[in-house]
Amino acid sequence: MAKAxxxxxDWCSWLNENISxxxxxxxxxxxxxxNGFDQASIRIVLDGRRTFAGSELPKPPLTxxxxxxxxxPCLTTGDGTHLVSQVLTGKLQLYILPEFLSTRExxxxxxxxxxxxxxSMISFPGQRKNNPADENKGxxxxxxxxxxxxxxxxxxxxxxxxxxxxxxxxxxGAMGIPAQFSEGTQLQLYDVGQQFRQHTDYFAPATDExxxxxxxxxxxxxxxxxxxxDVLQGGGTHFFAINQTIQPRQGTAIAWxxxxxxxxxxxxxxxxxxxxxxxxxxxxxxxxRER
Numbered sequence: 001m002a003k004a005x006x007x008x009x010d011w012c013s014w015l016n017e018n019i020s021x022x023x024x025x026x027x028x029x030x031x032x033x034x035n036g037f038d039q040a041s042i043r044i045v046l047d048g049r050r051t052f053a054g055s056e057l058p059k060p061p062l063t064x065x066x067x068x069x070x071x072x073p074c075l076t077t078g079d080g081t082h083l084v085s086q087v088l089t090g091k092l093q094l095y096i097l098p099e100f101l102s103t104r105e106x107x108x109x110x111x112x113x114x115x116x117x118x119x120s121m122i123s124f125p126g127q128r129k130n131n132p133a134d135e136n137k138g139x140x141x142x143x144x145x146x147x148x149x150x151x152x153x154x155x156x157x158x159x160x161x162x163x164x165x166x167x168x169x170x171x172x173g174a175m176g177i178p179a180q181f182s183e184g185t186q187l188q189l190y191d192v193g194q195q196f197r198q199h200t201d202y203f204a205p206a207t208d209e210x211x212x213x214x215x216x217x218x219x220x221x222x223x224x225x226x227x228x229x230d231v232l233q234g235g236g237t238h239f240f241a242i243n244q245t246i247q248p249r250q251g252t253a254i255a256w257x258x259x260x261x262x263x264x265x266x267x268x269x270x271x272x273x274x275x276x277x278x279x280x281x282x283x284x285x286x287x288x289r290e291r
Contacts, residue, residue: 002036002037002038003036003037003038003041004037004038004041005032005037005038005041005042005044005045006041006044006045007041008037011032011035011037012045014085015028015032015045015046018085018086025046027086029042029046031075031084034075034176075095075097075174075175075176075255084096084097087242087244089241089242091241091242091266091268092239092241092242092256092257092266092268092269093256093257094239094242094254094255094256094257095254095255095256096246096252096253096254097174097252097253097254097255098249098251098252099251099252100170100174100226100251100252100253101167101170101226101228101251101253102251103250103251105167105251106226106228106229106250106251106282107228108163109156109163109164109167109187109228109284110187110189110228110229110282112156112159112161112163112164112187113154113156113159113164113187114154114187114189116154116155116159117152117153117154117187117189118152118153118154119152119153120151120152120153120188120196121153148196148197148199151188151189151190151194151195151196151273152188152189152190153186153187153188153189154186154187154188155184155186156184156185156186156187156284157183157184157185157186158184164185167185167284168182168185168286171185171224171226171253171286174224174253174255175222175224175255175288177222177288181217181221181288181289181290181291182286182287182288182289183220183286183287183288183289184286185284185285185286186284186285186286187282187283187284188281188282188283188284188285189280189281189282190235190273190276190280190281190282190283191276191280192276192277192278192279192280193275193276194275194276195272195273195274195275195276196272196273197272198240198270198271198272199270199271199272200258200265200267200269200270200271201220201223201258201269201287202219202220202258202259202265202266202269203219203220204265205219205265216291217289217290217291218289218290218291219258219259219265219289219290220258220287220288220289220290221257221258221259221288221289221290222255222256222257222258222287222288223255223256223258223285223286223287223288224253224254224255224285224286224287224288225237225253225254225255225283225284225285225286226251226252226253226283226284226285227248227249227250227251227252227253227281227282227283228250228251228282228283228284229248229250229279229280229281229282230248230249230250230279231247231248231276231278231279231280231281232277232278232279233276233277233278233279234274234275234276234277234278235247235248235273235274235275235276235277235279235281236248236273236274237254237271237272237273237274238271238272238274239256239268239269239270239271240270240271240272241267241268241269241270242268245274248281248283256269257269263290
C-alpha cells in the first residue's frame, strides 16, 4: 500500500532540501514514487511549495528489463529506508546514498574477503590479458600496473558466500537492474599512501580492451561503490570535471552513470581514488553492463 508523504516529515525535509538545492524535480518525484509514496500526497507537498512545474506527475520509471539503456536507476532498496540525493551537475549523473549498509554489514563483508586479497590490477588499451576466460568467472578484466593502482582486491563473487550474494542483491535492487547485467562485486583495500590514479570505468571504444571485453556484454553503464569505513584522512573519490571529492563515510554508497543518455561514453566521469593519508580505506564496487 502506498504511503502518504505528509505522514513522513523526514522525507518532506529531504524533498524540501533537495528542491532548495536546485535538484531536478522529476528525479525527486521518481525517487519518492520508488520509495512507496503515493502521487496525491507528493502533489500536496509540492503544491504547498508552489515550485513544481507541470500539471502531471511523471510516470514511474520502467523496470530495468524494459529500460534497456538503464539511463535512470531506481535507487531504492525496496524498504523505503534509504534517502538518495543527486549531485547537482549537468556533466554526469552522480548519486549519493547515505547509510546504504549498516556498520555490521560493512564489517561482515570485509571479514568475508580480507583473507583473499591480492594486488589490484588495471586494464589499458593495447594490452591483452593472458587468461580472458577469467571474465566469465566474474573477474574484471585487468593487468598489473603497480604504479597506477596500488590497492588490494578480492573478487567476492568467486567466494560463493550467502552474505555476499545478499549484498549483491541489495545493490541490484537499489539500481533496479537485474544481476545478469552486472559484473561480480569486488572488495578493495587501500592502506596509507595507496591510491587509484585518474581513470574512467568504461572501456574506451575502438581500442583493444573494448574489443576484448565488450563483445559479449557491452560496455559498462553504471558504477556502484560502497565505503565500508570512515577514512581518517585522504582517500576521497575525486571527480575532476566537477572538482568535487566525496569523502568516505561508512555505509555510504555512490553511483554514477559512465555514459551520456544517448549511450556515448562520458569522459566527464574521469575520477580518482585519492591517496590514503591516515588509516585505511575499504570499499566494494559493482559495475553494470549494457547487455
